[in-house]
Amino acid sequence: MSLLTLLLSLLTSLLPVADQLRGEAESAAPPELPERELVLELLPDAAPMNGREEELMHAAIIQRCEDVGLRGLRLRQEGKLFRLHVRNGLIPTMEEYTDTLDDLEYTLNARTTLRLLRVHPDSGQLVQDAALQQALVEYEKAMVAYEDGHDANTPRPSLPPLPARLNGYMLAEWRKMNGEDSACVFEYLVVQHPEFARREGILITEEMVRRCRPDSSRPHCVEVQLSHRGAHTMERLTSPMHMGKQRLAIIINGTVTCAPIIHTPLSDEFTISGLSREEIDQLAAGLALPLPRPVKVQRKATASGI
DSSP states (O other): OOHHHHHHHHHHHHHHHHHHHHHHHHHHSOOOOOOEEEEEEEOTTOOOOOHHHHHHHHHHHHHHHHHTTOEEEEEEEETTEEEEEEEOTTOOSHHHHHHHHHTHHHHHHOOOOEEEEEBOTTHHHHHTOHHHHHHHHHHHHHHHHHHHSOOTTSOOOOOOOOOGGGTTEEEEEEEEEOTTTOOEEEEEEEEEOHHHHHHHTOOEEGGGEEEEEEOTTSTTOEEEEEOHHHHHHHHHHHTTSOTTTOBEEEEETTEEEEOOBOSSOOOSEEEEOSOOHHHHHHHHHHHSSOOSSOEEEEEEEEGGGO
């Protein structure tokens, strides 16, 4: 038997296997559900966007859609309106597709504040100051009373201020998860004030997050990937830190969720730990490339009905 004949025989025998694998892949793929047009409108009181913000707006809308299983086909802007055409992408059923579209306004506008700030090297000793400890006791009493029952006009208690000599720093609550029973305990850290970090050009915020997703290998953790600008800022933030000793506070919605000791300068990726399953889902939704301006879903229609 010649080599050519042998190769032809081998290819012929593999064709049924290839057809079977292709058939299985096609059957596993979600059906192609109808294309929809969504008209998104900037809220009336939204500030005008510059060219960079318009680019971010387009990228963020498409990214948010992909994160919930939609496939963005086309997006064009007409003044304060954005016309978005989508299909179901990874969504397998019409019911889930419809529910996803119904929730899309919330999905697009979901927002979580993120701040990465240096912890003062002497934070532990500073927090143990007798006067500050007494102020924290009073703060905790006020918080218990506030959470037990308050009306809409009752202001939330504020953390006590630091001495004037610590200008540029502030107190932050650190919610630590107990590994044994998953209960949370609170401690306090002295961290750099965001405005001072901004002036130094070392403030990491949610606007620099390119992707945020659960860490499949570790529970209670999410992996965060920063944009190119965020990675450069992270290097400037962490490179001068005292490696192996100094902490970096990761603050979500005003509360420190973790404060890892930095052992090597960081760049475009890091992990946030100490989160519940619900918090991970909310964080992944809220940090995934937030829209520069909130939008309202003005209208939904099938493409054929346009």
